[in-house]
Amino acid sequence: MSLDPAEVIRGVLADLDVAWEEPSPGTFVVTLPGERKLRTTCTLRVGAQAVGVHAFVVRRPDENHEAVYRFLLERNGRLRGVAFAVDHLGDIHLVGQLPRPAVTPEEIDHVLGAVLEAADSSFNRILELGFTSAIRREWAWRTARGESTANLEAFRRLRPAGIEGDPTAGDGPSPGRR
Incomplete structure (x- = not known):
């Protein structure tokens, strides 16, 4: 049974x-x-x-x-x-x-x-x-505003050309959290 x-x-x-x-x-x-x-x-x-x-x-x-x-x-x-x-x-x-x-x-x-x-x-x-385009737009928007890109680090290779490191990258949630 x-x-x-x-x-x-x-x-x-x-x-x-x-x-x-x-x-x-x-x-x-x-x-x-x-x-x-x-x-x-x-x-x-x-x-x-x-x-x-x-x-x-x-x-x-x-x-x-x-x-x-x-x-x-x-x-x-x-x-x-x-x-x-x-x-x-x-x-x-x-x-x-x-x-x-x-x-x-x-x-x-x-x-x-x-x-x-x-x-x-x-x-x-x-x-x-x-979502490549959305990730790139988000990276550019955050960088332009001085926001953290910490949760985008898993997608660092997708960041738009000319955008360098993020001084606040150590802040925020882990990469890719949804």
Whole structure:
């Protein structure tokens, strides 16, 4: 007899050092802390046949869509349990399904780890590819105003020509936080 997937998920989440809630029976919203992406919100939803996994990664890229989607498709080939997907607006998500009989503490831990690793490790590259112009405009605007560019340091190679170091670069949040 297999365990109730919701009970398995509750048990795993109780043991992890992450914020989570169960807004309705069988629906779990988990906040996964990252390094490049400050947090990734992941929803686990127990269905009749499977546990659905969903996490928003980043809004629709402003530019260079082909390169962004190529990067995501190439990345999908190395993922297990989740895959990058694009919704009708072009926003980027991670999605997956775990068949109910396969729901074990190890698999729930794995899928949460896969979501966190995929979102966090891909975040800056997605921003570089899909938001280059916005990053350059932000760098120029902050420099012109004497504002800190500390959270742009991960994108230093994208700074506009002629803009040198930032005297306040040590201030502010870490790179790429969203």
